[in-house]
Amino acid sequence: MTYQVIMAGFGGQGVMLMGTLLAYAGMLEGKFVSWIPSYGPEMRGGTANCMVVVSDVEVASPVVTEPNCVIVMNRPSLDKFERVLLPDGLLIINSSLISKEAERSDIRVLRVPCNDEAMAVGSAKVANMVALGAYLAATGAVSFESVEKSLKKALPERRHDLIPMNMEALRRGASYVNR
Amino acid sequence: MGEKMLMKGNEAIGEAAIKAGCRFFFGYPITPQNELPEYMSRRLPEVGGVFLQAESEVAAINMVYGASCAGGRVMTSSSSPGISLKQEGISYLAGSELPAVIVNIVRGGPGLGGIQPAQSDYFQATRGGGHGDYRTLVYAPSTIQEMVDLVMMAFDKADAYRNPVLVLGDGILGQMMEPVEFPDEPPPEPLAKPWATTGAEGRPPNIISSIILDPELLDKHNWHLMEKYEQIRKKETRWEIYDPYEAEIFLVAYGTMARVARAAIEAAHSRGIDCGLVRPITLWPFPERAFDELADRARAYLSVEMSTGQMVDDVKIAAAGRAPVYFYGRAGGVVPSPAEIVKKIELIFEEIKGGSKRA
Structure with a gap:
């Protein structure tokens, strides 16, 4: 199985970290992974995205042109990436910030109020983890345990007290799958 | 091999260079390779090395020339427009038969161009790049792990052939993260460099220069270089x-x-x-x-x-x-x-x- 995902939002929403954690967790599970950030003359509040591949086989192209999942954290990202999703692909929409519905009918859509759920567990900063939780529950790309291990690697030790909140955010996101 | 790490290409190049014994880095910032000098600025002082951000690419490549003359394992990196600026120095390195590793994380040109990934420096990389009759060995990795392996090898080949070696990446390879492993064992002792200008204590002074005004001698020097390139062609071609x-x-x-x-x-x-x-x-x-x-x-x-x-x-x-x-x-x-x-x-x-x- 090869998971190809594009994660997009505005700068500060943690889309790069969300992708990094997914790639890291995949690596810890012995899978082949790659992560590419968008880079450019971006400004604060501008859009940012990353492309992640998690696969049982060697990653051919790390450039994701036909993703089987797109996670959009803000409206410009929905407008930009809905159309590149493969038919039957999964579109995760941060419904806290995006009121617009998906236009396509040949895809699966999951609306998750990421910011609201994040606020409920204590910080808007973990909205990315809510989205990631929904993604993992819907696809099984990697396990929650691997993400927890990755958080330990990604966060400096003095921030490890934030891990339980991040994990709770993951679980909240997961609860939106199959409800 | 050590533990698997998820690393950005640019940073992996830096760590590979340090693992290969590189202790000198001179550079000037340019996207999309900035994480490499940034990494070196942090890591080189930890291993007793020197990181220096020069006032320009031209200055940086000439610092590379100096460190190489003194026998150091030295590297510089840049992206397309910056590599163009370094070409004079690379020609001098080749003419003076000095080892150095030069990394080009290619972006779109010509001119200032853009900052997104490209492969449009192929001609420049493979035809010498600067003036004169010379070649540089050019490695083109396609994964971050291969980038690590080839960067480490590049230092050995540069020393072995006394010639600059180019590592050609692109914006994606520089910015991408993939799992990498580094060898545990320390790098083999670098080749002795009896030609280096190390103080001439107890021996006649070594002179390193690329100026040869006598056409007969310069002709001979060029054919000597060509012979070396023929050896590289025979032994180092990879695919x-x-x-x-x-x-x-x-x-x-x-x-x-x-x-x-x-x-x-x-x-x-x-x-x-x-x-x-x-x-x-x-x-x-x-x-x-x-x-x-x-x-x-x-x-x-x-x-x-x-x-x-x-x-x-x-x-x-x-x-x-x-x-x-x-x-x-x-x-x-x-x-x-x-x-x-x-x-x-x-x-x-x-x-x-x-x-x-x-x-």
Whole structure:
């Protein structure tokens, strides 16, 4: 199985970290992974995205042109990436910030109020983890345990007290799958 | 091998250089390679090395010249416009027979161009780049792990041949993260450098220079260099042939493009057309022998590049008229998609009909 995902939002929403954690967790599970950030003359509040591949086989192209999942954290990202999703692909929409519905009918859509759920567990900063939780529950790309291990690697030790909140955010996101 | 780490290409190059014993880095910032000097600025002082951000690319490459003269393992890095500025210094390094590793994380040109990934510095990299009759060994990794392995090797080859070695990446390889492993064992002792200017204690002074005003002597020096390049051609040419379907159409691609080409090969296979891939790992020397190996079988080559067509010239030379050579490329920071490449493959297949399309 090869998971190809594009994660997009505005700068500060943690889309790069969300992708990094997914790639890291995949690596810890012995899978082949790659992560590419968008880079450019971006400004604060501008859009940012990353492309992640998690696969049982060697990653051919790390450039994701036909993703089987797109996670959009803000409206410009929905407008930009809905159309590149493969038919039957999964579109995760941060419904806290995006009121617009998906236009396509040949895809699966999951609306998750990421910011609201994040606020409920204590910080808007973990909205990315809510989205990631929904993604993992819907696809099984990697396990929650691997993400927890990755958080330990990604966060400096003095921030490890934030891990339980991040994990709770993951679980909240997961609860939106199959409800 | 050590623990697997998820690392950005630019940072992995830095760690590989340090593991290979590089202790001097001189550079000037430019996107998309900035994480490399940033990494070196943090790591080199920890291992007793020197990181220096120069006032310009020209200054940086001449600092490289100086450190190399003194026998140091030294590196610089930049991206396309910055590498153009360094060309005079690279020519001097080649003329003076000095080892150095130069990394180019290529972006779209010409001129200031853009900052997105490209492969449009192929001509510059493989034809010397600066003035005069010289060549540089050019490595073109296509994964972060291969980048690590080739950077480490680049220092040894630079010392062995007393010649600058180029590592050619692109914005994607620089910015991308993939798992990497570094060898646990310390690097082998670098070659002794009896030619280095290390103080002349108890020996006659060494003189390092690229100025030779007597035409007869300069002619002789050039042929001496050429002999060295011939050795490199014989011993250091590297390539990979990826041929899971015993194909008759072969894509030719390096670096990031080789990865996309493999995705295109899978897509074409599912549509009934089998292709293989010739992936040059050294761009100079170009792996002409790979094309000799395939001569009996290959009915067409397709050079796929993030440029308007540069390596395709070498593919034509290597194919030597034994099979037609096609080209597909995008420039300026656009990466050709597997779907675009498959479309081109289908056109080629039509042209050489009677090929191996499966029922």
